Amino acid sequence: MHNPDHSQDVTAGEVLAPYLHARAADFLRGLRLHTESGSDTAGAEEAARTLRGAARRIGGTLHTFRPLLDTAWADQLRTELAWLSGTLALEQACTSRLIRLVDALSRLSNGSGPVPAARGSEGAGLTVGAARAGALLERQLTLARTRAHSASLQALGSARFHAVADAVALLASEVPLGPAGAAPATEVIDAPADLAERRLLDAVAALPLTRAAHPYNADALALAAGEAQDAPWHQTRLLLRLHRYATEALHTGGEPDSVLYEAARALDRHRDAAEAASAAATAARTPRIAPATAYALGVLHADQRHEVEAARFAFQRAWRRTTAPVP
Amino acid sequence: MHNPDHSQDVTAGEVLAPYLHARAADFLRGLRLHTESGSDTAGAEEAARTLRGAARRIGGTLHTFRPLLDTAWADQLRTELAWLSGTLALEQACTSRLIRLVDALSRLSNGSGPVPAARGSEGAGLTVGAARAGALLERQLTLARTRAHSASLQALGSARFHAVADAVALLASEVPLGPAGAAPATEVIDAPADLAERRLLDAVAALPLTRAAHPYNADALALAAGEAQDAPWHQTRLLLRLHRYATEALHTGGEPDSVLYEAARALDRHRDAAEAASAAATAARTPRIAPATAYALGVLHADQRHEVEAARFAFQRAWRRTTAPVP
Numbered sequence: 001m002h003n004p005d006h007s008q009d010v011t012a013g014e015v016l017a018p019y020l021h022a023r024a025a026d027f028l029r030g031l032r033l034h035t036e037s038g039s040d041t042a043g044a045e046e047a048a049r050t051l052r053g054a055a056r057r058i059g060g061t062l063h064t065f066r067p068l069l070d071t072a073w074a075d076q077l078r079t080e081l082a083w084l085s086g087t088l089a090l091e092q093a094c095t096s097r098l099i100r101l102v103d104a105l106s107r108l109s110n111g112s113g114p115v116p117a118a119r120g121s122e123g124a125g126l127t128v129g130a131a132r133a134g135a136l137l138e139r140q141l142t143l144a145r146t147r148a149h150s151a152s153l154q155a156l157g158s159a160r161f162h163a164v165a166d167a168v169a170l171l172a173s174e175v176p177l178g179p180a181g182a183a184p185a186t187e188v189i190d191a192p193a194d195l196a197e198r199r200l201l202d203a204v205a206a207l208p209l210t211r212a213a214h215p216y217n218a219d220a221l222a223l224a225a226g227e228a229q230d231a232p233w234h235q236t237r238l239l240l241r242l243h244r245y246a247t248e249a250l251h252t253g254g255e256p257d258s259v260l261y262e263a264a265r266a267l268d269r270h271r272d273a274a275e276a277a278s279a280a281a282t283a284a285r286t287p288r289i290a291p292a293t294a295y296a297l298g299v300l301h302a303d304q305r306h307e308v309e310a311a312r313f314a315f316q317r318a319w320r321r322t323t324a325p326v327p
Numbered sequence: 328m329h330n331p332d333h334s335q336d337v338t339a340g341e342v343l344a345p346y347l348h349a350r351a352a353d354f355l356r357g358l359r360l361h362t363e364s365g366s367d368t369a370g371a372e373e374a375a376r377t378l379r380g381a382a383r384r385i386g387g388t389l390h391t392f393r394p395l396l397d398t399a400w401a402d403q404l405r406t407e408l409a410w411l412s413g414t415l416a417l418e419q420a421c422t423s424r425l426i427r428l429v430d431a432l433s434r435l436s437n438g439s440g441p442v443p444a445a446r447g448s449e450g451a452g453l454t455v456g457a458a459r460a461g462a463l464l465e466r467q468l469t470l471a472r473t474r475a476h477s478a479s480l481q482a483l484g485s486a487r488f489h490a491v492a493d494a495v496a497l498l499a500s501e502v503p504l505g506p507a508g509a510a511p512a513t514e515v516i517d518a519p520a521d522l523a524e525r526r527l528l529d530a531v532a533a534l535p536l537t538r539a540a541h542p543y544n545a546d547a548l549a550l551a552a553g554e555a556q557d558a559p560w561h562q563t564r565l566l567l568r569l570h571r572y573a574t575e576a577l578h579t580g581g582e583p584d585s586v587l588y589e590a591a592r593a594l595d596r597h598r599d600a601a602e603a604a605s606a607a608a609t610a611a612r613t614p615r616i617a618p619a620t621a622y623a624l625g626v627l628h629a630d631q632r633h634e635v636e637a638a639r640f641a642f643q644r645a646w647r648r649t650t651a652p653v654p
Contacts, residue, residue, distance in 0.1 A: 110551055127551065223453050292611075294622040296625060297622055298456075298621065306543070310542070
């Protein structure tokens with residue numbers, strides 16, 4: 001990953017600093033948005049999104065380029081940023097999961113076929129349960145979202161958050177480097193970025209991509225193995241994100257790689273569908289639900305696992321088009 | 328569909344007769360197998376399969392080449408053969424539906440993923456219901472199969488069947504032709520076969536093949552529209568069968584078209600999966616079932632609709648490779 005812009009007299013720290021400064025400024029902008037949002041829900045969501053995006057990028061950069069940084073400082077800040085972005089992500093996750101499940105129920109029970117008026121008896125049976133299943137999911141996920149919202153507000157008012165904000169405010173003007181940070185960028189900056197890329201390539205190489213390229217393989221529908229078989233894809237999603245952030249950090253002026261972005265989106269969709277399937281399965285274990293409700297949740301669970309499989313198919317297709325990473 | 332073997336002095340009747348004679352002989356062989364099978368289940372199945380295959384081919388040929396035949400005779404025999412093959416098909420359909428559903432439940436609940444030992448909590452919940460759903464389906468489909476078996480035996484012992492058998496026995500030596508049957512084959516035999524092909528091509532042209540070629544389009548999962556959206560595919564299956572039989576009749580010495588056979592198999596699978604999905608939906612409407620059972624049946628229903636979609640994908644792929652029918 002050679003960057004032609006690094007001339008011999010530019011240090012690694014000087015390459016990384018602008019990116020970290022900019023992301024720290026994003027973070028502080030998110031913080032300001034949060035303070036100003038008050039009871040404005042859209043504003044609060046925008047603030048949380050900005051804070052999370054900046055926290056993830058700073059954390060990712062601290063992780064990948066750790067050898068060039070003050071490692072004790074980097075490790076500590078990274079842990080705190082992971083806590084923050086994880087806490088802030090929950091509310092949005094509950095919202096989008098609910099939307100995904102309600103949309104799927106609507107598609108499943110209302111039909112999008114060419115003759116929706118002529119309903120089959122199968123569909124009629126499902127429609128009854130789908131309404132109840134939708135209400136049950138809405139109740140459960142709204143409760144979870146309310147809890148996540150409280151947890152976010154609590155986190156953003158905590159001393160722990162203020163310490164993170166102070167550390168990021170410092171980062172906006174100065175990056176604590178290690179000894180290697182002062183070395184010429186051309187000598188030391190490629191190795192950490194290459195390692196991030198290598199980890200991604202290894203993870204992708206271990207995925208069953210040939211199988212995923214065969215449509216309707218029904219792999220993701222082996223529900224009992226579901227969670228275990230999903231793990232390597234989730235891990236790849238995190239490694240792809242780290243690779244993308246490392247690329248961003250080193251090519252600050254360049255265009256984002258759209259194919260890599262498409263691959264990342266497929267893995268996001270994979271994660272979302274897997275979690276939505278889990279939420280449907282969890283709802284089905286609610287005591288004393290009607291059989292029709294359980295039936296609709298079963299249909300929904302399988303439908304979302306079908307989406308998991310579709311996301312794997314989309315990922316392998318996007319990945320085969322990537323030109324940037326070559327093993 | 329020009330057949331180079333028809334020299335000018337061969338009549339249409341002389342082209343069709345060997346095919347009809349041979350299928351009638353098949354029918355009589357199936358009848359002998361049935362008489363000899365006694366309590367031998369495998370023998371009785373083989374007999375029923377032979378009788379059905381011959382009945383379908385004779386009926387299809389009488390339908391397609393009706394203009395060349397004694398039409399009153401052809402219409403009457405065709406009706407009786409349709410009754411017979413329909414009656415004989417039910418038992419086998421129940422058996423294969425049960426096998427399909429039990430296999431799917433096993434795949435869904437036991438997992439075929441790389442780490443089946445590490446079961447997710449989703450799978451554990453499903454396993455409980457899957458066993459009960461399997462037992463329920465087995466009860467319902469075994470009952471249906473027993474009824475179908477009785478109906479088959481009753482049909483094969485009826486005066487109505489003996490009349491069919493007598494008509495087919497005559498067909499083994501003589502084909503009742505109409506006036507056009509005595510005309511030179513080159514002049515009259517292509518039009519009926521071309522019409523069968525044209526009907527097939529028109530039906531396929533009306534199918535949403537472009538959509539089906541896009542994997543994971545989730546069309547077949549619009550459950551409310553399920554039965555209505557399946558109908559044109561089922562109709563195409565019947566027209567493809569008629570076209571294949573017409574081809575068989577006119578190219579008695581030739582190889583069967585393997586791509587067309589593959590397309591036909593995909594439509595068989597489409598029909599089987601659609602009917603299995605219906606059976607799962609029907610079972611889910613059984614009064615007083617446990618929610619876990621209903622849940623597993625919902626998963627199974629969606630899984631079989633996923634199979635319906637996969638079969639459409641397979642059909643369009645096979646169809647695009649067909650070279651024989653050109654519009």
